[in-house]
Amino acid sequence: MKMKKLISVMLTGVMAMGLLAGCGSSSESAEEDSSEQAAQEETQDDTEETAEGASDAASGSGNVLIAYYSATGNTEEVANVIADATGGDLFELEPVEPYTDDDLNWTDDNSRVSQEHEDESLRDVELVSATPENWDSYDTVFIGYPIWWGIAAWPVDSFVESNDFTGKTVIPFATSASSGMGESGQLLEEMAGTGDWQEGQRFRSGADEADVQEWVNGLGL
Template sequence: MKLKKLLSMILIGAATVSLLAGCGSSTDSGEGNKQQTEQQDETSDKTKDSSEDTDSTQGENTGNTLVVYYSATGNTESVANVIASATGGDLFELEPAEPYTDEDLDWTDDNSRVTKEYEDESLRDVELVSETIENWESYDTVFIGYPIWWGIAAWPVDTFVEANDFTGKTVIPFATSASSGMGDSGDLLAEMAGTGNWQEGERFRSGADESDVEEWVESLNL
């Protein structure tokens, strides 16, 4: 009898120990799952915050620079492309509704189009294919490029400058020429615009080296 009672007590004790161990394991498992869930939530929140910060930064740096240019023979276009690449800016080419031919651009010919326009200012009102730009208000910095004609900016640029409001924009002119400097071209355009914060421009020789253009852009500290 005593033996049966002793065995019964041993079995009850073993069952109790087993139950206690099971409860402890369940509690530890629950706490572990809770900690894991909290860590996952925290990681998710950090990832979300990082994504939002990235989106915000991209939004701030997108489309704030515009490079507008008129190019008669391709030299100004080449410089404009380098500037756009260096700044991450957008490009906009000014295209005369009546394009200039090689004969039109022969300044040594007294009867050529550019010569007649130079001699008669009333002929310099050059119509453009488009003189306005989509989302113009989103650009903070505007580069304006042109070839130098008789010491001033090629007049197709005048049409664009007169048609747009540069209020609140930093405007940086650049020019190309075989030998002539910038002259008063930038100042005359600024006067024509009447608005905007116009900066001192830069003249590049025809066939300018890409490194020279990039060095100039870097010096602007935009």
């Protein structure tokens, strides 16, 4: 009888050890499955982030901004070429009270631009929006404008005065039928008081796209 009891106790111990081993194996297997799943999810997240980054780059949401005021469309055309060449974002400076063709008739002493030219107090042109979204994310800012009486068209002044250009490279560009850049870039730099302002470039009205691209390529952005 004692022998049978001893054998029975031994068999019970062996079975218990087997159950414990099985439970341990199941636990380890569950842990391995959980770790593998976590690794797969992390890899998937990394892949999605990479894809999102590539999508952002392809859509032109980089660190270049092209802000411009265009009275007759010439500056807008140049701005579009710069945007295509740099992958930058466009930001049009739109006066709350848009300029009409009559307003822009500089040969008429009574036109809006003529009156504003004669009286600087009238040049405070309110913009629909003076600061683009994500302003702080831009490292390089192009500022485009037509030349009015040898200086930048004053709707641009509101944009320059409204923003902090600290840490940004600022590149002016202008369009005109005959006038050069003059001191337009320097005057805007003085107005801004911040930023690393570069020498600007003037393009003739109806500028050739190749000329604009060549200039942008030469900037080494």
